[in-house]
Amino acid sequence: MTRIPASRIVAAIGAAVLVAALAACASSSPSSSSSSSGSSGYVTSGKLTIGTGQPAYFPWVIDDTPQSGKGFESAVAYAVADKLGFAKKDVVWVRSTFDQAIAPGDKDFDFNLQQFSITDERKADVDFSSPYYETTQTVITIKGSKAENAKSISDLKTLLVGAQTGTTSFDAIEKQIKPAAGAQAFNSNDDAKLALQSGTIDALVVDLPTAFYLTGAELDGGKIIGQLPKQTGTGDQFGLVLAKGSPLTTKVTAAVDALRTDGTLDKLATTWLASSADAPVLK
CATH class of the missing domain: 3.40.190.10 (Periplasmic binding protein-like II)
Structure with missing residues (x-):
């Protein structure tokens, strides 16, 4: 049996460890369908992918056509898109069930909205933006x-x-x-x-x-x-759902906060939930 120098044994072991480490890193990297894929954090570079229900109901989305921008949540989605710097033509809609959207794991959307109440239990599996609506x-x-x-x-x-x-x-x-x-x-x-x-x-x-x-x-x-007139703390708060740990959570929350501060969210609620849905605020 030929004797192998100790230095060559050490080198071989080191190379094997390096190969194993690289393989482990490759297997643990997120898939291209993940909402956190790519350096931008978006599902598709240059596009904003938004999820909603199948079907999506009045008055949250009119005629189950979210791309129209009509209905409270459809209008909110495009307002958030604008704050993030996306034109309407660069918004892509996908559909999911309610349970699919709040389940742990990768997402095929950047954010999803279909009246998700923000709860501590759900926060264990997904991220939420700050609330875009509080139920009355x-x-x-x-x-x-x-x-x-x-x-x-x-x-x-x-x-x-x-x-x-x-x-x-x-x-x-x-x-x-x-x-x-x-x-x-x-x-x-x-x-x-x-x-x-x-x-x-x-x-x-x-x-x-x-x-x-x-x-x-x-x-x-x-x-x-x-x-009845809105009283803070009397209703569920709805938030946009993002994948757990999404790099977009902070940006999306900032967009929602800006829309709340400038009065856009209240205006959209009046247009689509009070006026269009014939649900006036009683005095």
């Missing part, structure tokens, strides 16, 4: 109810108004409407909905997204009377 409390009723023609908070004071107990909706009845009969308490929104349908109560208070759903899909003759 909304009064709904049905055709034929005593509340059908109510136009103001004072019109509700003599009526029976209910909500699920222990919620911000229930608090809003007590603190903002202050009906003569007091807030009517129910164990769940389903119980309160049944009470509205049966005529046990005249109106129901829920958050705005729930109001759109109930009046559009659950209640025969459902009608939104209007939103």
